Each structure stands twice: as C-alpha cells, then as structure tokens.
Amino acid sequence: ETGVTQSPTHLIKTRGQQVTLRCSSQSGHNTVSWYQQALGQGPQFIFQYYREEENGRGNFPPRFSGLQFPNYSSELNVNALELDDSALYLCASSTGGGQGNEQFFGPGTRLTVL
Amino acid sequence: QKEVEQNSGPLSVPEGAIASLNCTYSDRGSQSFFWYRQYSGKSPELIMSIYSNGDKEDGRFTAQLNKASQYVSLLIRDSQPSDSATYLCAFQWGNYGQNFVFGPGTRLSVLP
Numbered sequence: 001e002t003g004v005t006q007s008p009t010h011l012i013k014t015r016g017q018q019v020t021l022r023c024s025s026q027s028g029h030n031t032v033s034w035y036q037q038a039l040g041q042g043p044q045f046i047f048q049y050y051r052e053e054e055n056g057r058g059n060f061p062p063r064f065s066g067l068q069f070p071n072y073s074s075e076l077n078v079n080a081l082e083l084d085d086s087a088l089y090l091c092a093s094s095t096g097g098g099q100g101n102e103q104f105f106g107p108g109t110r111l112t113v114l
Numbered sequence: 115q116k117e118v119e120q121n122s123g124p125l126s127v128p129e130g131a132i133a134s135l136n137c138t139y140s141d142r143g144s145q146s147f148f149w150y151r152q153y154s155g156k157s158p159e160l161i162m163s164i165y166s167n168g169d170k171e172d173g174r175f176t177a178q179l180n181k182a183s184q185y186v187s188l189l190i191r192d193s194q195p196s197d198s199a200t201y202l203c204a205f206q207w208g209n210y211g212q213n214f215v216f217g218p219g220t221r222l223s224v225l226p
C-alpha cells in the first residue's frame with residue numbers, strides 16, 4: 001500500500017457526460033500526476049500538479065483538466081466524455097516536481113463510457 | 115515525440131532462472147529512469163529507480179543504465195512465479211522533470 005487513495009473505484013458514464021475523479025496524495029508528498037491507462041497499454045501521462053499549479057502536460061485535449069488543493073489532493077475532470085475515454089485512471093504522488101522524484105501510484109479509478 | 119520501447123512479450127522463464135527485461139528510450143537528455151511492476155487488475159508499483167550509468171542492485175533486482183545507448187534493463191535473479199506480471203519502464207523529461215513517459219510494458223511469465 002502506497003498511501004495514495006483514489007475515488008471512486010469504478011464509474012460508468014455515458015458519452016457526452018462529465019466526470020470528476022479524486023486523488024489524495026501520500027503524506028509528505030506535494031506533487032500529483034495523472035495517467036490514463038487503456039487495456040494492454042502503458043500509462044499515458046495526462047498532467048502533473050505541483051504546489052497547486054499545472055507543472056507539465058501530456059498530449060491530451062483541453063477537455064481534460066485538473067485541480068490541486070492546498071492539502072495537495074487533486075481532481076481530474078473530463079468533459080464531453082468519449083467512448084475512447086474508457087480506461088483506468090491512475091494518480092501518482094511524489095515529493096517535489098523535479099528530476100529523480102519517485103512516483104507512487106494509487107489503486108486507480110476504472111471509468112467506463114457507454 | 116518522447117517514446118519508450120519495450121518488447122511486449124510474453125517473456126517466459128523457468129522458476130529460478132534470470133529474467134532479463136529491456137527498454138530503449140528516445141530522449142537523450144533524460145536523467146531519471148524507473149521500473150514498475152503491474153499485476154493484472156492492479157496499479158503499478160515501483161521496483162527501482164536509476165539515475166547514473168552502470169548497475170544498481172536491490173535484492174533480486176538489478177537495473178542497468180547506459181545513457182550513451184539510451185538503454186535501460188532490469189534483471190530479476192532467482193525468478194519466482196510471484197514475479198509474473200507486466201514490467202513497465204519509464205523516464206522523466208523536461209527542465210524540471212515534470213513530464214513522464216511509460217513504455218507499453220513487457221509481460222513476464224515465470225513457470226513453476
């Protein structure tokens with residue numbers, strides 16, 4: 001167990017809806033990164049939040065957005081859901097936003113878009 | 115385009131053998147590399163990080179990094195059936211290491 005928690009565990013939505021996923025970072029960690037993992041693929045980096053600001057972003061459209069709160073927990077919001085958004089969404093926390101900071105993953109949220 | 119290449123496998127080894135997992139990466143400026151293990155239906159768990167050329171050992175695991183060849187590997191000695199999982203290679207890039215790239219993973223099967 002890494003101390004990183006995510007909610008909900010599973011979620012079913014329909015195309016066009018909006019979804020919010022939540023992540024609580026491990027104690028002592030101030031950085032949260034979000035990933036999308038489709039079945040049979042490696043995690044794809046969505047973005048990273050460091051001290052409440054977006055610090056880095058992968059190749060995802062603007063309908064993927066996020067927030068980080070003063071307690072370093074984070075939300076991932078996805079608008080206008082598409083069928084291809086069905087995936088495991090992972091958050092990972094780490095100390096600091098620099099090189100060499102090991103990331104520890106939460107259990108993930110399984111999103112199904114119908 | 116930042117990329118990590120891994121042989122998708124499955125790689126099958128007998129119990130007690132050495133499993134060798136390989137990874138190449140595209141960003142010559144990357145400084146930080148990571149190996150994760152992911153069991154089916156679970157999230158990735160960190161096995162090891164490596165930042166300098168050469169070998170780094172932790173128990174039955176040895177990571178090897180060659181920045182000139184843009185190559186990183188993971189050796190698992192005395193492989194156990196419980197090591198059967200998908201192994202993910204990842205690197206950080208960007209001025210502050212704020213971006214991450216994961217490979218597709220190599221599926222390892224350790225046969226009793």
